[in-house]
Amino acid sequence: MSYRLETLPEAFDINNVIVKMIETHHYPCKLENEVIVAGFKEDVNLSAWVYPKMSDGHLITRLEVIFTFENNNSLLEFFEDTGNSLNDCVQNNIENFMKSSFHVLLDAFNDTNKYSDVEEWDINGRQFTAYLGDYIVKQNEPAQLTYIPDNILELIKDYLYQLDWPEKYFFVCFFYIFDGQNERLECSVNNIRIEFVEETFLKQLDWQKTDSAYSVRYFMVLKRMD
Numbered sequence: 001m002s003y004r005l006e007t008l009p010e011a012f013d014i015n016n017v018i019v020k021m022i023e024t025h026h027y028p029c030k031l032e033n034e035v036i037v038a039g040f041k042e043d044v045n046l047s048a049w050v051y052p053k054m055s056d057g058h059l060i061t062r063l064e065v066i067f068t069f070e071n072n073n074s075l076l077e078f079f080e081d082t083g084n085s086l087n088d089c090v091q092n093n094i095e096n097f098m099k100s101s102f103h104v105l106l107d108a109f110n111d112t113n114k115y116s117d118v119e120e121w122d123i124n125g126r127q128f129t130a131y132l133g134d135y136i137v138k139q140n141e142p143a144q145l146t147y148i149p150d151n152i153l154e155l156i157k158d159y160l161y162q163l164d165w166p167e168k169y170f171f172v173c174f175f176y177i178f179d180g181q182n183e184r185l186e187c188s189v190n191n192i193r194i195e196f197v198e199e200t201f202l203k204q205l206d207w208q209k210t211d212s213a214y215s216v217r218y219f220m221v222l223k224r225m226d
Contacts, residue, residue: 008052008059008086017094018048018065025106035068042109043070050090058082063093067105075171076191077101077219096136101173101219104133108169108221123160127225139214148216149205159197160222163189170222174198176207177215183207 015036022029028039036046044067051062060082068074079100081092103115108131117132132153139145156172167190174187187197 008054011049011051014048014050014063014090014094015046018046021094021098021102027106027110038109040106040109041111044068044109050093052086052089059086059089061086061089061093063090063097065097069169073167075169077105077171077173096217100133100136100217104131104219104221107131108223121157121222123157129223129225131221131223133219136217137214139210140212141210144210144212145208145214147208149207152201152205152218155197155201155204156220159194159200160189168224170224171219172222173217173219174201175215175217176201177213178207178209179213180211 013034015031015034018036019029019031022036022038030037034047036048038044038046046065046067048063048065051064053060053062060080062078062080064076064078066074066076077097077100079093079096081089081096083089083092107113107116107118108129111129113131116134119130119132121128121130135148137145137148152174160172170190172189174185176185177183183202185198185201187194187201
């Protein structure tokens, strides 16, 4: 199916979809003035917006889920996907959000360990609870990728020791992609890219080189407890 840029809708919200996702997991939730008010233990509101665009003839949608805390600070999770239709793209956005971070965030915002591995970390004498997500792998040939580097968390910890910690929550995310020839990695803490960490991850992690393209996304939440 082909699209012309002028036929694409502008940004639109999918707040109703997120409300249903939260309610399905047995948390109260309601919409107020285009904001999702969730009945989590943590006082946090959400909103979810989709931004369609064309790139090199391909339809792409970017899902942005914004989390606004009691102190009015906001953090963002976002996903870009392609598809044969606008609906397909959005469904891929939602699926990736579900797999990568939604369940991690449910645990982090409710002090539970229903969906993610939970560890207690001591970083420079400060106590944190780490909510650890799964490695989300996409690949053109499912039989190609046989392993993911096993020391990723250790490198993340090494970097975190270098930081000051004024905030309560920290969204830690990295995304690795190998296109069959070249590799690229993006790493961010609270939506700020950390370029020297990206260089370290490329040099020190044993990323498998396959004949076809693949990507790995990892997401975790650190919650400061002191």
